[in-house]
Amino acid sequence: xxxxxxxxxxxxxxxxxxxxxxxxxxxxxxxxxxxxxxxxxxxxxxxxxxxxxxxxxxxxxxxxxxxxxxxxxxxxxxxxxxxxxxxxxxxxxxxxxxxxxxxxxxxxxxxxxxxxxxxxxxxxxxxxxxxxxxxxxxxxxxxxxxxxxxxxxxxxxxxxxxxxxxxxxxxxxxxxxxxxxxxxxxxxxxxxxxxxxxxxxxxxxxxxxxxxxxxxxxxxxxxxxxxxxxxxxxxxxxxxxxxxxxxxxxxxxxxxxxxxxxxxxxxxxxxxxxxxxxxxxxxxxxxxxxx
Numbered sequence: 001x002x003x004x005x006x007x008x009x010x011x012x013x014x015x016x017x018x019x020x021x022x023x024x025x026x027x028x029x030x031x032x033x034x035x036x037x038x039x040x041x042x043x044x045x046x047x048x049x050x051x052x053x054x055x056x057x058x059x060x061x062x063x064x065x066x067x068x069x070x071x072x073x074x075x076x077x078x079x080x081x082x083x084x085x086x087x088x089x090x091x092x093x094x095x096x097x098x099x100x101x102x103x104x105x106x107x108x109x110x111x112x113x114x115x116x117x118x119x120x121x122x123x124x125x126x127x128x129x130x131x132x133x134x135x136x137x138x139x140x141x142x143x144x145x146x147x148x149x150x151x152x153x154x155x156x157x158x159x160x161x162x163x164x165x166x167x168x169x170x171x172x173x174x175x176x177x178x179x180x181x182x183x184x185x186x187x188x189x190x191x192x193x194x195x196x197x198x199x200x201x202x203x204x205x206x207x208x209x210x211x212x213x214x215x216x217x218x219x220x221x222x223x224x225x226x227x228x229x230x231x232x233x234x235x236x237x238x239x240x241x242x243x244x245x246x247x248x249x250x251x252x253x254x255x256x257x258x259x260x261x262x263x264x265x266x267x268x269x270x271x272x273x274x275x276x277x278x279x280x281x282x283x284x285x286x287x288x289x290x291x
Contacts, residue, residue, distance in 0.1 A: 009038045009046060013118060021054070028055045029075040036110065062091040219265075 005018035008027065011034055019027070027033050028049065035057070038046035050057040050071040059077050060070035063086055074094075080086050 004041050007040050007043055008033055008049070009040070010034055011036050011114065015043070025055060028057060028073050031072070031076040031079065033057070035069070035071055058094055060093040061086065062093070063087050064089065 003020050006021055006024045007015050007017035008019075008024070009015045024033075024039065033039075033049050033055070035050060037049045039049050039052060039055075040046045049055055055073070057071045057073055059072055059074050060068055061072075061077055061080065062068050070093075077092060
């Protein structure tokens with residue numbers, strides 16, 4: 001024979017058991033079963049403990065006017081009396097079916113209200129859990145968005161570092177080209193200085209040439225020079241070359257066009273010497289030298 005086991009659920013909703021029926025009766029006598037406690041053998045169908053006649057929970061204590069405790073077992077009432085927990089004006093009621101039924105109905109209504117409250121709390125809890133699930137989903141989506149943003153930020157930082165490296169390379173190239181341009185500028189400045197020096201030198205030479213030309217112009221002025229010499233008839237010797245001096249005089253480069261004035265003066269001096277050597281006397285000679 002299988003023994004039926006019982007469970008006790010207190011007003012806080014906590015379930016105790018399983019125990020056999022005799023143990024359940026012992027719990028009732030010890031005051032472990034509250035007046036509003038429920039009992040069940042299958043954890044599905046619950047009934048108020050005072051409604052089980054076998055548990056003998058048919059005593060109600062009115063400790064003070066309007067202050068009731070029960071229904072409970074007579075052993076519990078005796079223990080309250082022995083401990084002095086009841087007031088001297090306490091009144092005891094047993095098996096008052098009308099009042100007991102009314103109180104039981106009130107207790108059942110209280111239990112139903114408690115159950116409805118628990119159902120409402122369970123519903124609220126389910127809604128809260130559902131809302132929490134939505135919040136969790138939103139949180140997960142937000143965390144995913146944060147991770148994606150962090151990844152984009154990391155990529156942007158990497159691109160920024162790459163661009164900074166490119167900018168550094170460009171800056172280095174610009175500095176190198178600036179150095180080359182500075183060298184080119186220095187070289188141009190040096191060449192400009194050399195060119196200016198050459199221009200100054202050319203200007204100086206041009207000034208010298210102008211001065212020389214001025215001197216030559218003065219010397220090229222027509223000067224009539226007169227000589228009184230005795231002209232002697234020279235002896236003509238056939239097949240004989242001119243003397244070296246005359247040959248040198250007439251073959252000298254000063255006869256070339258554009259000869260300098262110093263060479264022409266030397267030519268004039270040589271010509272006079274040659275005429276003197278040839279014995280020219282009493283002859284007037286005029287010499288005019290052109291540039």
